[in-house]
Amino acid sequence: MLEVIGVHKSFGSNEVLKGVDIQINKGDVVVILGPSGSGKTTLLRCINFLETADQGKVMLGDTELDLNAASRKQIHEVRQKIAFVFQNYNLFNNKTALENVTEGLIIGRKIPRKEANDIGKKALDKVGLSDKYDAYPSELSGGQQQRVGIARAVSLNPSIILFDEPTSALDPEWVGEVLTVMKNIAEEGTTMLVVTHEMSFAKEVANKVIFMDAGVVVEEGTSEEIFNRPKEERTQQFLRRVL
């Protein structure tokens, strides 16, 4: 459903991605693990054109896109199909939870406000925020704000949701509720690509785990294979450190 082919990206002389390939099937929950600085976030941002890759392609269904040379129109179309959940939520502070969710539907999708409100309320209900439609981000906990971010992604009914370290900015007390929401939407069959340091989520929810180090995919497999029988020395070392 989503194929990422040969992604290269440098920042100045720092070559961060050295030819990364990834394949994701419909309904997959793929977790990318790896040490800090290995290029995980940059990869996610390149796939959604938040960064321009130096080289690489994406196949999304039947559509092929050049990650280095897509038109504005193509980028707009990709963002209709690929939703993004940010580490720091990226909510508008002057908009309510519901307005944050409906903004993309009204402006990006041209859906009439009334219909957008219905879709937005359903998405907020799904993440357990039925009583917070009218709350502003400053009135919400970190966990609740990130759940608004997830509701915003879900409301777009995308082909896939990319999660960029969705719990790493949260106080520990809020991590569990966000992971639970992510697990629930995974169980509904949502296709997800998740960068996270939460090993329990990777073990329990992912059907595929990719281990990245220094800008390359070192190893990939089922979560059972990666956690119980990692083949590569670098994967073994990483797991020894974090588990």
Ligand code: ADP
């Ligand atoms: P990870 O998500 O695995 O921790 P990142 O993709 O965030 O890794 O970062 C990989 C490398 O790219 C790091 O060395 C980081 O400093 C560098 N990097 C990321 N974004 C930028 C940027 N906008 N400008 C310059 N360097 C960057």
